[in-house]
Amino acid sequence: MKKSIQIAGAYIGVIVGAGFASGQEILQFFASFGWISVIGAVIAAFFFAFLGMSLTQLGSRLQTISHKQVVYHLCGPYVGVFVDLIITFFLFGVAVVMIAGTGSIFEQQFGLPSIVGNVVMAVLTIATVCLNIQKVLSLMGMITPFLLLIVVIIAIYSYLTMDLNAVEIQKIAETQNSAVSNWVLGALLYVSYNIAAGAAMLAVMGGTITDEKTAGRGGILGGIGLGLLILLIILAMLTKVNVIDGVDMPMLSLASEMSPAIGWIMSIILLGMIYNTAVGMLYAFTARLINPEQPTKFKGFAISFGIVAFIASFVGFTTLVGTLYPVMGYLGFIIMIAIIVAWFRRKREIKEVAFKQAN
Numbered sequence: 001m002k003k004s005i006q007i008a009g010a011y012i013g014v015i016v017g018a019g020f021a022s023g024q025e026i027l028q029f030f031a032s033f034g035w036i037s038v039i040g041a042v043i044a045a046f047f048f049a050f051l052g053m054s055l056t057q058l059g060s061r062l063q064t065i066s067h068k069q070v071v072y073h074l075c076g077p078y079v080g081v082f083v084d085l086i087i088t089f090f091l092f093g094v095a096v097v098m099i100a101g102t103g104s105i106f107e108q109q110f111g112l113p114s115i116v117g118n119v120v121m122a123v124l125t126i127a128t129v130c131l132n133i134q135k136v137l138s139l140m141g142m143i144t145p146f147l148l149l150i151v152v153i154i155a156i157y158s159y160l161t162m163d164l165n166a167v168e169i170q171k172i173a174e175t176q177n178s179a180v181s182n183w184v185l186g187a188l189l190y191v192s193y194n195i196a197a198g199a200a201m202l203a204v205m206g207g208t209i210t211d212e213k214t215a216g217r218g219g220i221l222g223g224i225g226l227g228l229l230i231l232l233i234i235l236a237m238l239t240k241v242n243v244i245d246g247v248d249m250p251m252l253s254l255a256s257e258m259s260p261a262i263g264w265i266m267s268i269i270l271l272g273m274i275y276n277t278a279v280g281m282l283y284a285f286t287a288r289l290i291n292p293e294q295p296t297k298f299k300g301f302a303i304s305f306g307i308v309a310f311i312a313s314f315v316g317f318t319t320l321v322g323t324l325y326p327v328m329g330y331l332g333f334i335i336m337i338a339i340i341v342a343w344f345r346r347k348r349e350i351k352e353v354a355f356k357q358a359n
Contacts, residue, residue: 003209003214004214004221005218006141007137007205007214007215007221008141008221010205010222011052011198011202011205012144013273013276013277014140014197014280015197015226016226017094017273017274017276017277022248022251022252023236023237023252026237027176028177028179029178029186030186030187030230031233031241034170035170037234039183040184042227044190045226045231046223047187047188048224049223050223051339052223055202055203055206055219056203056205056218056219058073058074058339059203059204059205059206060210060215061212063210064207066204066284066287066288067200067287071083071087072084074342083331086331087196087331088200090197090328091197091288094277094281095125098125098274098275098277098278098281099118099125099278099310102120102121103115103118103313105117109252109267110267118313121275122310124275125279125306126282128279129282130299133283134208136283140276140280150255150266151232153258154251154254154255155232158239161240162239162240164241172241173238175245176241188333192329192330193332196328196329196331196335197281198280201284204287243257251266252270286305
């Protein structure tokens with residue numbers, strides 16, 4: 001069970017980047033549709049759990065050390081090449097975005113030059129990626145409980161201090177910017193985008209465990225945890241929708257409303273989640289190109305890639321990656337469909353084997 005919980009914590013850590021934890025993505029994909037978004041959170045939790053289970057189990061079965069084996073297994077030799085290339089590029093792009101985002105938080109929240117944040121995150125990310133995968137997973141999972149705790153506290157505070165009724169909340173929620181046209185598409189596209197980004201690290205996580213059930217359980221627990229976080233953030237923002245109206249970082253705003261100290265704690269947790277995502281992306285990117293079982297070579301390239309990512313965070317690379325985000329969402333649908341088909345195919349194969357053995 002300990003291994004499953006470690007996988008679950010790392011899974012949440014990879015998916016929950018700055019946009020998720022700050023509430024901005026949850027606002028645009030869920031809460032902007034009002035109370036119906038609660039059902040959207042349940043749908044997202046189901047798919048996060050199912051897809052997390054499938055990817056970690058597949059990684060365990062193939063004993064994969066990068067996402068390449070899993071992608072080609074799911075998508076075949078032709079589509080697999082395209083999906084592999086896009087995911088690999090996107091992994092590096094997200095690492096760059098996380099480093100640049102850290103600079104913004106240092107400048108806005110702490111009043112420090114953005115370059116300080118960029119340097120700190122780049123150094124921490126590179127140093128962590130140079131550790132072995134088990135230590136990487138342990139560090140990534142450590143921050144998740146603190147995020148869950150503070151989100152619970154903010155949600156309770158928001159509910160106890162709400163000054164709007166359900167109808168007023170619905171009306172204001174519907175005036176918020178939405179990333180998609182309806183709540184069902186919002187839930188599905190949000191899962192799709194995040195799975196496209198997280199599939200690589202999920203496959204690597206599964207490859208660290210030989211028991212498929214243990215790996216799959218970690219994926220399920222992580223998916224449920226993500227769904228719970230989404231639900232709590234939705235409820236916190238809806239009950240305080242008049243406070244977060246037009247705010248870039250809604251959850252940070254709610255935390256600061258409670259207390260400046262809570263706002264600082266939330267900022268630190270946000271940095272921790274950015275760190276998790278940056279580490280997961282850079283590790284998976286490096287592992288795709290360099291075999292982690294060659295530690296000296298792997299570390300050398302990880303340092304080089306980290307330095308390039310640091311430099312790229314200053315030259316507008318984030319804009320390039322931003323144009324790729326919608327593409328990743330729809331690429332995620334390809335991966336989701338491939339995972340579902342592979343799951344049913346695997347179940348059919350197991351039944352056929354059992355039938356032959358019985359006869």
